[in-house]
Amino acid sequence: MPNELADSTSPYLRAHADNPVDWRMWTKDTLAEAARRDVPLLISIGYSTCHWCHVMAHESFEDEAVATLMNDRFVPVKIDREELPDIDAYYMNALQAMTGQGGWPMTIFATPSGSPFYAGTYFPPAPRGNLPAFTQVLSAVSATWTDRRDEVNQMTSRMDRGLAEMADAVTSALPAEATAESLTPDELDSAAAALLDSYDPAWGGFGGAPKFPPMMNVLQLLAAFVRLGGTASAGEGSGDGASARPGTGGTASANEGGDGEHPMDRVRAEGRLGWLGADGHLTGELVLDCLIAVRSTLARIASGGMRDQVRGGIARYSVDRQWFVPHFEKMLYDNALYLRAVVAWAKVERALDPRSKWLALAEREIADTANFLISDLSTDDGFIAALDADSLNPAGVSEEGAAYVFTPEEFAEAGQAGLLGLVDSPAGGELSGQVAAAVRIIDWLGMEDVPFDAEHPAPWDIEATRRQREVLEQLRARRSQPARDEKIITEWNSLAVTALAEAALYSGAGAESDGGADSAVGAESTGGAITGNAGSADSARWAETAVRFWTAMDERIKRAGASAGSAEPAEPMEQTGSASFDVRRSFTGGVAGPGRGGLADWAQTITAGITVGQLSGGAALVKVGDLVDLAATMLDLFTSERGDGVLEAVDSLGDGIIDVKSADPVDNAVPSGRSAAAEAVLLLAELGVDAATSGGPESGATSSAAESSGEAAALDTGRLLEVRDRLLGVYRALAGQAPRGCGHALWQAERALSPVRVATGDEALRTIAARHPAVTLLTASTGVPGPDGREVDVPAGTAIVCRGTSCSLPVGTSAELVRLLDR
Known part of the structure; x- marks a missing residue:
């Protein structure tokens, strides 16, 4: 008989519904049952694409004897970390405090009130190395609970205090004067230089293996490059080439050489622009090094095995330094951030040379990633969370990467004349095949004597490469496919909607085909894989999908708000502002998940609305008044004035069970709630909400002044600019010391200098x-x-x-x- 997870909105939890373990969901009733039975909670936290979560589930949670021990001595609780990220963060802090490391599956033992007293990650069914068997852990914890309760109580008391202090450790340590204003150009120069200290010149990216796609830092470096005059047209209207460049207020060494010449002018004069960055080595000049690091990193990712060369999209991370062998799960947020980054990259490359190989590669990545999002990571009304890493191999055994790798014999069917080839890396030694990559792209980019024009297409556009992709895709289609986690997470869905809308805007969705008023300039500004060729159908589809998914998301939020207003919710809403909105963390099949939306969910929703509102098909659907209402309510719920004047921002509202509200400004796999909110208010300030909500004409999105709440009316442009700077000011203490942990905030600080x-x-x-x-x-x-x-x-x-x-x-x-x- 299925346990109560059968009724969950989480596909990950529903996959455990037939376990012999009597799993419960995270509710007050569950904790009350543990108190009534006087047994600990056994909290297992994971997510659908977690390989070791599946391993532990198969080894232990499907075992009748293990399940009996769990059911008799504990109240087992299963949590999808993506539905309840605040609960996950709370227990992850506990795990790291107890063990010095973290990871999933997370295994937490806690009192009936939820206070943790023992924690670990994966436990095997039998002792292995330094790891005890899971049954040994269960027996030892149960005995401790029964025989040494005083020690448990003392530990939980210490942990509760420590976790409460950890919740806002970074922001609480900052003096008020450090957070009142956004970062200066000099501070941003220093942050970029500190980031480049960890750059890998041989293979791109930052740090060593495993390597995660550093897209927020890429966006930071691109913005710094533009601010430092990298894309400006030098010498127009002046005899001094540097004088036509924008003033930045940054360090002189970042912008010019000793003779006053801008480094980019020198690179152009020397004929090095076309291959700058192909070898990955930095020059010591900040403006050049920002471009080199971006080009090298994105080219290495685009040509490697972490990037799916058959269907597009990128995997979660690379196991090796070379970006060859991925951890095969594909997450929506990674691909959304990758799309945002390559769109920004394409803009820079187009400004530098509209006929360059680099632009062609950037536009290839835009097209393949946008199409992958729609074809593989979407449903009828939104983007799904992820594709699993594991699938069944020919023997019917679940295996990581089974859907993606090829044997040399299989690959031979696709031929050797095209761009693609199999890579041989020690990191892939346990795979049943090899990963396909396109490493020759790097050689092509660095070959000055290899032309690129209509008669000499990019290597991915030749017929032999097209045939390789077709054959390999047919081979993969005959295999068992990875499972899809089809819940729609508001934050991630909004990120992807924003990215797709940005791709559509860049590619000219809705633009007239005649080139506009100045056809000469219009002709020069084409030439890439999207904007110069037959990409209009793709572009239109991206725009239509972004608008449709935004509309569906907006309707879900308003429908949830109407439900919250018509019935008493399980956990009373801290309603302020417009009562017609209720941002929930997730939806599955139109049904809201258990979690209330956090700061990142609200902020990314606002950013998505502003971006979709810039599309010709979205302007009439997105109401500025609604966005202002959302922002006013978001700021009221999630921000507060500290006693010394610091603007605090919490990531979540709490769930009435664990009352600690985290306030972590550091980016992880996605932008932090604080930095996401900074982007939302930055863009909203640029909309000109004073005029837009006073009944004026449309401002890229439709005005809705009559529906704006009192809080929204008070949220004028001046207030938004103040909030933006105070949200970003916190990063002053992090920028120079840990720039890899605040790339999104540094990107917003770059944009805030001169929007x-x-x-x-x-x-x-x-x-x-x-x-x-x-x-x-x-x-x-x-x-x-x-x-x-x-x-x-x-x-x-x-x-x-x-x-x-x-x-x-x-x-x-x-x-x-x-x-x-x-x-």
């Missing part, structure tokens, strides 16, 4: 702006109130460039627009 918005209704000019690396936001109007309080209109066929409240005169040609953006 640029372009107001235009002209599709051709919108496309030029959407592809420019300096642009923060596209709008239909300036966001600056006129004398009557309404937004200043933009004349038809023109564009206006605004920096803060300072806006240019209208311009009507692409050349004029580019000159304004390059300033």
